[in-house]
Amino acid sequence: MGNSVRNIYSEIDLSALRRNYIALCSMTKNTVAAVVKNNAYNVGLVPVVEAIQDLCSDFFVATVSEALAIKPYLRGQSVYILSDNIVKYYDEIVANNFIPVLNSLADYRYFHGKCEYVLNIDIGMSRLGVNIDDIHEINNNNGMRYLMGHLSNATTDYRTEYEYNNFMKAVEYIKPSKTSLFASPSFSLSNKYGTDLIRVGGLMYGLMENNIVLENILTIKTKIIQIFNIKQGDCVGYDNTYVAAKPMKIASVCLGYGFGLHTSMSNRGEFVIRKNGTTYKCPILGLLSMDITMIDVSEVHDCSLHDEVIICDKDYSLSEIYKKTQIPQHWLLGCFRFNHINCDLQYIGI
Numbered sequence: 001m002g003n004s005v006r007n008i009y010s011e012i013d014l015s016a017l018r019r020n021y022i023a024l025c026s027m028t029k030n031t032v033a034a035v036v037k038n039n040a041y042n043v044g045l046v047p048v049v050e051a052i053q054d055l056c057s058d059f060f061v062a063t064v065s066e067a068l069a070i071k072p073y074l075r076g077q078s079v080y081i082l083s084d085n086i087v088k089y090y091d092e093i094v095a096n097n098f099i100p101v102l103n104s105l106a107d108y109r110y111f112h113g114k115c116e117y118v119l120n121i122d123i124g125m126s127r128l129g130v131n132i133d134d135i136h137e138i139n140n141n142n143g144m145r146y147l148m149g150h151l152s153n154a155t156t157d158y159r160t161e162y163e164y165n166n167f168m169k170a171v172e173y174i175k176p177s178k179t180s181l182f183a184s185p186s187f188s189l190s191n192k193y194g195t196d197l198i199r200v201g202g203l204m205y206g207l208m209e210n211n212i213v214l215e216n217i218l219t220i221k222t223k224i225i226q227i228f229n230i231k232q233g234d235c236v237g238y239d240n241t242y243v244a245a246k247p248m249k250i251a252s253v254c255l256g257y258g259f260g261l262h263t264s265m266s267n268r269g270e271f272v273i274r275k276n277g278t279t280y281k282c283p284i285l286g287l288l289s290m291d292i293t294m295i296d297v298s299e300v301h302d303c304s305l306h307d308e309v310i311i312c313d314k315d316y317s318l319s320e321i322y323k324k325t326q327i328p329q330h331w332l333l334g335c336f337r338f339n340h341i342n343c344d345l346q347y348i349g350i
Contacts, residue, residue, distance in 0.1 A: 009221045009222070021204050024198075033080075043217070043333075050073050082101050099117060101117070119147050141175060146178050182195060216317035219312065220310070221308055223253070224303070230247070251309075256292050259337050283295065
């Protein structure tokens with residue numbers, strides 16, 4: 001549990017993250033950019049950038065403030081701003097040689113001719129980007145580092161073909177020098193279709209995408225703070241969403257949605273206890289509370305107060321939680337609050 005009196009212990013293995021990035025680069029001939037937006041998927045913006053800055057030439061962030069935060073740790077790499085109010089921060093972008101991703105015709109008209117940029121085309125996701133029907137308004141590609149798109153899913157179904165064809169329509173009209181279409185979910189398609197730059201986020205952090213399985217970088221543990229027996233018909237947690245069908249031994253675990261545990265795990269997820277060489281998967285019972293989760297420990301031999309409870313680790317990753325609950329891994333990772341006052345966060349490796 002670490003040498004802390006805090007209730008939650010989190011460990012992030014930066015060496016594993018670095019190995020993941022190296023492995024991804026070995027799987028493709030394309031340039032692999034690191035997506036470190038949202039504080040590097042909550043893992044920690046600066047530690048992640050420091051871990052791979054000697055390997056990676058391109059970093060994608062969400063905001064100008066994130067770009068400024070990592071600038072002191074870089075050695076000439078390119079930094080792209082994905083979704084900020086870029087017109088508002090024009091002076092900072094130009095002064096620091098950041099590369100804005102232009103998501104509208106208004107952005108294009110404002111930035112074109114003033115600095116390098118990436119033009120994002122909405123090819124069917126209806127999220128961000130210049131509408132594919134408006135590409136005739138793009139009359140010059142001077143300064144365009146990449147033409148970018150984003151697939152809405154990672155399969156080879158008709159929708160992917162439709163979106164890919166839209167992207168190629170834009171490529172044919174705009175004639176960019178380089179393109180970037182694929183991200184982590186569509187990484188496995190990149191060698192089939194081919195573009196110049198792949199934007200990798202989830203895979204680098206150990207999330208499973210399209211059967212590409214790399215190392216899990218995250219460990220989260222807590223402890224049991226109370227154990228008691230309930231009888232058939234007893235209810236567990238708020239709103240009586242779980243009713244015991246038989247006598248059970250249950251435990252209160254010191255962690256809940258206040259730390260960022262996704263509430264959809266209520267009555268669906270499970271935690272792990274390892275004792276005396278045996279691994280026990282303990283179902284979550286009832287609705288999560290802010291700082292308490294109830295689990296079924298009826299099968300845990302010699303379960304006792306302060307036993308270690310594993311939310312995820314090297315052998316039970318967020319991918320395994322997804323398989324159990326169907327809660328997207330990005331949701332799980334993006335919700336965690338590693339700066340929680342009761343969390344002892346340790347970076348290891350490197």
